[in-house]
Every structure is written in C-alpha cells, then in structure tokens.
Amino acid sequence: MSSITVSVYTDDRDECAQWCAALGRALGAGYRIVAGTDAAARYAVAWGPPETFFAAQPALHAVFSMAAGVDHLLRVATLPAGLPVYRLEDAGMAAQMVRYCRHEVEHVLLDRATYEAQQRRKVWQQHPVREPGELQVGLFGYGVLGGRVAQALHDEGYAVRAFRRAARGDSSGPIAEYAGSGQWPAFLQGLQVLILLAPLTEDTRGIIDGVAIDAMARGAWLVNVGRGALIDETAVLAALTDGRLAGASFDVFATEPLPANHPFWSMPQVRMTPHVAAVTRIGPSAHQIADRIRAIENGDPAGRAVDRASGY
C-alpha cells in the first residue's frame, strides 16, 4: 500500500523539523511527512502558509492549523472553498491560557499597577483590599479556551460573565452568558476587566472601540490574548491616555513583532508579552492532528471542522 503524504509548513525551520518528527511519531507507518509542499500531499499542517501553498497541493483532503486560531489560513486567497479546515482544540494550551489570564486578573485585583506607580514616586499609601467577587470580569470569546478561563476565574470567586456569538440551548450554568449582538452592550456594561479571547473575523475586527470602552467601568483593564486586530488601536490608545482604561495587558498585536516605534512599548500602564500566553505544544498537538487524520481515513467523524462563514 502506498503511503499517505502529510505536508508541514511554518516559516521557522527548526519548528518545522520538530513538527515533522512529532507527526512522524504520532502517525507511524504508512505515512510520509514532508516539510514544505508536495503535489501528492493528502493532508497539510500549517501556520501562515503563502498563497502558493494550496495551488502546489491539489490533492489535499484537509488542512490543520498549528494553532487554535485559523485566521492565518482563512486569509489565504487560494485556500480551496470546500477544503475542510481544522483547528487545535486545547492540546495543552488551555492550562497555559488559564495561568496567564489568572495572573493578569490578580494584578488588577491586587491593585498592583497603582502600587507600582506609587513605588516609582516613593509614595506609601494603602488602598482597600478587594475580594474577587467585587471584580466584574468579562470573557469575550467563550470557546474551548475562553470556557476554561471563565470557569477557573469563576472557581476563584470572580464575578464572571461571558459573551458568545449565538445563544446555546442550555445557558443555565454558573457563569452569566450574553449572546448575540443585541446583548453586547449589556455584556460590556460596568466591566472592570475584559479578556479578549475571540477569533479574528470580519465581525470581530476592531470590535473594542470607543463605544465599547465607554460601556465598561471607568478605569477598567483590558486583557488581549486573542488577536491584536480585535481592538481599535486608536480608540484604545486614547482611552489608556485619558484614564477610561487604567491599563492593559497585551499578548497579541495587529502587527507582530510590534514595531519598535509603537507607543505601547513605553506606556507604563501597558503590560506586554510577545504572543506567548498559550504556545502550541507540538507533542500533544501532533497527537490530536494524527487522531483526526486517522479518523478521516477510517471514515469516522474527525471533530468539528471550522465553519468558514463564522470564521472559527
């Protein structure tokens, strides 16, 4: 029996080699793993492929994202219309995302930005201690990762609410759910921390604008661990400057790496990390993808493919 070809693309050569090795181990005999493109490839595993990627591989049955997000695939104009796209679901990312978001929310709860500013000015001034239940925390993006973050924060006693695009049949869980654009203003109303973990789609691009910020509590904190372009940067910069936002934690940016002349670099009220909140774990991810490829080969369901219309 001839082997099944799986092609792997990322522009980082070392990472590409690690993916090839991990997929080779996870898929075993009967599969041929190649770096780059291959005309015979039946499956592709990719991050940010170029326009030529799909044209060079006309026999593809499915493409797998090396990440939770698929915007880097859906924006490729040559992606064939009917080709199923799969994204990573958790695969070791949820625990990292929970740790990152919990850390940033605790930073707000404990007034650490205020104390850091006081330290710079040698000011000794105590502020009232707040309990988690006094902090209104919102999750925009309530999928696999957002759900885990919301649950972890709820378990710690924070007043958590979450926004989803469409209502679920059962929304009777302990976390207050808001669904659909009609409930967007009510979701934002009075939020003290807003965590962005939504996919970047035509509906979500720039969604955190001046109107959204004004609906939140004055002096709220923004945590963006989704995609940089979810925020309207001009509006967010203005709000960070005039105090409508007390500060922000950014892991993702509209342009990455963040250009050296970007104002975020030097704003003391901005905490930054270089897109590391939840890094793909190649081992567990390769296993998840291998399981799905085998399921497709066996004619079994391979999990939920991305819905192109909604963009995730």
Ligand code: GLV
């Ligand atoms: C990272 O940004 C991801 O989409 O997993």
